[in-house]
Amino acid sequence: MISTLYKFRSAHETKFLGCRPGKLIRRRSCHRKKPGETSQMKWKRLKRYFFLGIIVSISLLAVPIASADRGMIPVDPNVSVHEPGQKAIVAWNGVEEGLILSTNVSSDRETEVVEMLPLPSKPEKVEEASFESFERLQGLIMRHGFQLAEGREMGGKAGGQAPEVVLHKEIGLHDITVARASDRAGLLEWIGNFLNEHGVEKKISLGNFKPVIEDYLRRGFNYWVIDLIEVSGEKTVEPIYYEFESNFAYYPLEITRPVGGSGKVSLFLLTDDDVSGNVFPLERARYELEDGTSEPIDRGIGWRKN
Numbered sequence: 001m002i003s004t005l006y007k008f009r010s011a012h013e014t015k016f017l018g019c020r021p022g023k024l025i026r027r028r029s030c031h032r033k034k035p036g037e038t039s040q041m042k043w044k045r046l047k048r049y050f051f052l053g054i055i056v057s058i059s060l061l062a063v064p065i066a067s068a069d070r071g072m073i074p075v076d077p078n079v080s081v082h083e084p085g086q087k088a089i090v091a092w093n094g095v096e097e098g099l100i101l102s103t104n105v106s107s108d109r110e111t112e113v114v115e116m117l118p119l120p121s122k123p124e125k126v127e128e129a130s131f132e133s134f135e136r137l138q139g140l141i142m143r144h145g146f147q148l149a150e151g152r153e154m155g156g157k158a159g160g161q162a163p164e165v166v167l168h169k170e171i172g173l174h175d176i177t178v179a180r181a182s183d184r185a186g187l188l189e190w191i192g193n194f195l196n197e198h199g200v201e202k203k204i205s206l207g208n209f210k211p212v213i214e215d216y217l218r219r220g221f222n223y224w225v226i227d228l229i230e231v232s233g234e235k236t237v238e239p240i241y242y243e244f245e246s247n248f249a250y251y252p253l254e255i256t257r258p259v260g261g262s263g264k265v266s267l268f269l270l271t272d273d274d275v276s277g278n279v280f281p282l283e284r285a286r287y288e289l290e291d292g293t294s295e296p297i298d299r300g301i302g303w304r305k306n
Contacts, residue, residue, distance in 0.1 A: 048229045087134050087239075090247040091270040099251070103240035113168040114195065116209070117242075117252055118216040123178060125243035126225075128171045133239070137268050163224070170179035172238045175228040182222060184214045191226060198228060 046235075091098040163179035163186060170176070177194065181187040188210070223244075229237060251267060 034095055039141075049306045075260075087266045087268075088251060089133055089137065089268045089270065090249060090251055093272060095245065095247065097240045097244060097246040097250060099244075100133055100239050101242070102131065102134070103237050113229055114191070115225075115227040115229065115291075116191075116213075117227070118213075118221040119223040119225065119244050120248075120250060121245040122180065122223050123225070123242045123244045126167060126169055126171075126176055126178065127239065127241045129239040129241040131239065134266075134268070163187055166223070171240060173229045174237070174240060176240070177226045177228075179224050179226065180222050180233065181224055183216065185219060187213060187224065194226060195228075226285070247272060258299055 036298070088103045089098075089100040122137060136284070161182050163181035166178050168176065179187075179190065181190070226241070227240075233236035249269065
C-alpha cells in the first residue's frame with residue numbers, strides 16, 4: 001500500500017492526495033483565474049489546453065501493476081481472457097478530463113467479453129480515437145528530449161433501483177452503453193438483463209466485483225460504461241475517447257482488482273502545470289513545451305470544434 005502527494009506548482013499551488021494503487025487522486029482546489037482574466041477568458045484557455053492538445057508538461061508513466069484499465073469479464077467462464085498491455089492518455093485541465101483507452105486483448109478462443117468502466121460524471125463525448133494519438137505523443141517526447149527518473153463484504157439487497165441508460169453507441173468492435181446507477185444490486189441486475197437482451201444467454205459471475213462496485217458508488221462514481229466486445233486470439237482493440245467533467249485527474253485501476261493477472265500500463269498524463277511526486281514504482285519521462293508552443297495529438301479529436 002503506497003501513499004504519496006502530488007503537487008502542481010504555478011502562480012498558486014494545487015495539491016493532489018494520492019492513495020493506494022487503484023484509488024483516485026483528488027484535487028483540493030480548482031484552477032483560479034489569472035490576474036485580469038474573465039471567466040470566459042479562463043474557460044477558453046482551459047479548452048485550448050484540453051481540446052487542442054496544447055501541452056505545457058507531459059509525464060509518461062510506465063507502470064508495472066497487477067491490474068488493468070477496465071474490468072473485463074469473459075461471457076464464457078471456460079474461456080481465458082487477459083489484457084497483456086494497456087495504453088492510456090489522460091488530458092486534464094482542472095475542470096474536465098479527456099481519457100483515451102487502448103487495450104491489447106487475448107483469449108484462447110473466440111468469445112464475448114464485458115468491460116466495465118466507472119466514471120465520476122456523465123460523459124459528454126464517447127468517440128473513436130486513433131492509435132496515432134499515442135504515436136504522436138511518443139514522437140513529441142523523443143523529439144523534445146526527456147529525463148528518466150526512477151521512483152520507487154459488503155452485502156446488498158436484491159432487486160435494487162434500475163440504472164438509467166443515458167447513451168448507447170456502436171464503435172467498431174465496441175457496443176457501448178452508458179448508464180447512471182445509484183446502487184450495486186440494481187447495477188448488477190441491470191448488467192444481467194442487458195446481456196440477455198444482447199443475446200448472451202450464459203451466466204457470468206460478477207461476485208468478485210461486488211465490493212469494488214460498491215466502493216466506486218460510495219465515492220460518487222454513478223456513471224458506468226458497459227462495453228460488449230467480441231475477441232479471439234490476440235488483438236489490439238481500437239481506442240475509445242471519453243470526455244467528462246472532473247475536478248481531479250482520474251485513471252481507473254481499482255475496477256480491475258478482481259480480474260487478477262499482471263500487465264504493463266503506459267499512461268500519458270497531459271496537464272497545464274508541472275507534475276511531481278510518485279504513486280507507484282515507475283520510470284517517468286517528461287518534457288515541457290515553451291510558452292505559446294502547441295501541437296495537436298489527434299487530428300480527429302484535437303481539432304474538432306464544439
